[in-house]
Amino acid sequence: MEELLATLFVVIVGILGYLLGLYIKNSKWSSILDFVRTKQELARTVVRAVEQIYYDLGGEEKLQKALESLSNWFDELGIDYTPEELRTLIEDAVKYFNDNFWKATDK
Numbered sequence: 001m002e003e004l005l006a007t008l009f010v011v012i013v014g015i016l017g018y019l020l021g022l023y024i025k026n027s028k029w030s031s032i033l034d035f036v037r038t039k040q041e042l043a044r045t046v047v048r049a050v051e052q053i054y055y056d057l058g059g060e061e062k063l064q065k066a067l068e069s070l071s072n073w074f075d076e077l078g079i080d081y082t083p084e085e086l087r088t089l090i091e092d093a094v095k096y097f098n099d100n101f102w103k104a105t106d107k
Contacts, residue, residue: 039079043089046070047097066090 043066050066057065067086074081 039074039081039085039089040092042073043070043093044096046073047090047093051097063087063090066093 046066046069050062050069054062054065067090070086070090071081074086
């Protein structure tokens with residue numbers, strides 16, 4: 001009987017450890033994904049603003065304005081970034097904007 005209880009205890013502790021590991025893993029990944037989504041939304045907001053404010057500028061000039069605006073915003077919020085990340089976020093936001101804009105106007 002004691003062996004059965006000891007075995008059952010080991011199994012229960014193992015299952016609880018496994019479930020706790022899943023929870024920690026998922027919550028970490030969840031917070032990372034939320035942080036990335038936040039960065040993407042900020043970049044999309046910047047791209048929309050640059051498109052509206054600087055509509056008369058060319059593509060490279062708009063890109064520079066967007067990079068400057070997004071880096072300033074990240075600095076104000078205390079968000080770490082690299083120059084490559086900024087450019088990637090802006091390019092992704094431009095693609096998102098173009099895809100959704102053209103889909104909406106084609107209807």
